[in-house]
Amino acid sequence: MIDADAGALAALCARALNDPPTADELTRALLVDPAVRVLGDPGVGVVACALDGTVGSIRLIVVDRPARRRGIGRTLVHEAETHLRQAGATSFRVGGDAPRYLWPGVDVTELGLLALLEAAGYARGEAALNLEVPLHAPPPVPAEPPAEVTGDEVAAWCRTHWPHWEVEFVAAAERGGLTAAVDEHGIAALCARDVLRDGWIGPVASRPDLVGRGAGRAPLLHALHALRVAGRTRAEIAWAGPLRPYLAVGARPGRTFVVLRKAG
Ligand SMILES: CC(C)(COP(=O)(O)OP(=O)(O)OC[C@H]1O[C@@H](n2cnc3c(N)ncnc32)[C@H](O)[C@@H]1OP(=O)(O)O)[C@@H](O)C(=O)NCCC(=O)NCCS
Numbered sequence: 001m002i003d004a005d006a007g008a009l010a011a012l013c014a015r016a017l018n019d020p021p022t023a024d025e026l027t028r029a030l031l032v033d034p035a036v037r038v039l040g041d042p043g044v045g046v047v048a049c050a051l052d053g054t055v056g057s058i059r060l061i062v063v064d065r066p067a068r069r070r071g072i073g074r075t076l077v078h079e080a081e082t083h084l085r086q087a088g089a090t091s092f093r094v095g096g097d098a099p100r101y102l103w104p105g106v107d108v109t110e111l112g113l114l115a116l117l118e119a120a121g122y123a124r125g126e127a128a129l130n131l132e133v134p135l136h137a138p139p140p141v142p143a144e145p146p147a148e149v150t151g152d153e154v155a156a157w158c159r160t161h162w163p164h165w166e167v168e169f170v171a172a173a174e175r176g177g178l179t180a181a182v183d184e185h186g187i188a189a190l191c192a193r194d195v196l197r198d199g200w201i202g203p204v205a206s207r208p209d210l211v212g213r214g215a216g217r218a219p220l221l222h223a224l225h226a227l228r229v230a231g232r233t234r235a236e237i238a239w240a241g242p243l244r245p246y247l248a249v250g251a252r253p254g255r256t257f258v259v260l261r262k263a264g
Helices: 008-014 022-029 070-088 109-117 151-161 163-174 217-230
Strands: 037-041 043-054 056-061 089-092 123-134 178-183 186-193 200-206 233-237 252-263
Touching: 008 043, 008 056, 008 200, 022 056, 022 252, 037 070, 043 070, 056 070, 070 109, 089 151, 151 163, 151 186, 163 178, 163 186, 163 200, 178 217, 200 217, 217 233, 233 252
Parallel strands: 056 089, 200 233
Antiparallel strands: 037 043, 043 056, 089 252, 123 233, 123 252, 178 186, 186 200
C-alpha cells in the first residue's frame, strides 16, 4: 500500500539519517512496492514495513533527532509488528530485503538502532558488505562497447537463470543503467547501476555456466566508467556476493550491515 508522501519522508530522512535516501530513491526502492506500508508521522518518525511471504520486514525506521529517546522508536517497531502480524507474519526481519531495499541491513555503526532492535527481541544474523570503488583511476574501459540488450531479453534471461534479480535488472534496463556482455549463447553477464540508490552498483550476474570465469568484468568496468563520466568520484558495490571480482577492479572496504531476525 502506498500511503506516504515521498517528499515528506525524504525531508525526515535528510534531517535524521547519516545516509539519507532522496525522495526518488525512497520511491523506487520502497514506495513502488505495493506491499509496503508506512506508519507514523513524517514530522517526527516513521516505520516502513512489508510482508514477504510469512516474514514481516521492517525496511525503514527513522525518528527525528530532537524526538529521540522518548519511546517513539520502540512504539514504531511495535506498531509495525502488530500490522505485520495481522497481515500474516510469523516472524520478523530487518534487512535482507531484496529486491527492494534502501540498505542491505542495519549499518553496524548505527548502534542506537541495533540497541533498539536488541531491546525489542531481535537477534543479529549474517553480515552484508558494501564495497567502495574509487573512480579517479579505474582499470581501462574494455575496447568492446557494452552489448545492446532489450528489456524483454533481460527479463527472459533472469527468469531462466536468476529469477530473484529480475526486478532490479529490468528496472536498470528501463532506467538506462544496465551494461551487458553477450556471447554466441546470448547474454553472458549483466551489471546494474543506479537502480535502488544513486551511485550503487548491483546486482552483477554472469550466466551460471560462466560464473567464476570473468564474464562480469567487462559490464562491471563499463558501469564504473559510466558512473565516472556522470561525475561520481566513487561507486558503492551494494550487498557484494563474491569479493574477488570487485577487488580486481580496485574495491576497498566500504560499509558493513547486519541482518536481524525475531521469531513471531
Ligand atoms: C534508532 C532510532 C529509531 C531510535 O529511536 P528513538 O525514538 O530514540 O528510540 P526509543 O526512545 O524508543 O528507544 C527505545 C530503546 O532503544 C534503545 N536505544 C535507542 N537509541 C539508543 C541509543 N542511541 N543508545 C543506546 N540505546 C538506544 C534503548 O534501549 C531505548 O530504551 P531507553 O531509552 O529506555 O534506554 C533513532 O535513533 C534513529 O532514527 N536512528 C537512525 C536509524 C537508521 O539508521 N535508520 C536507517 C536504517 S532502517
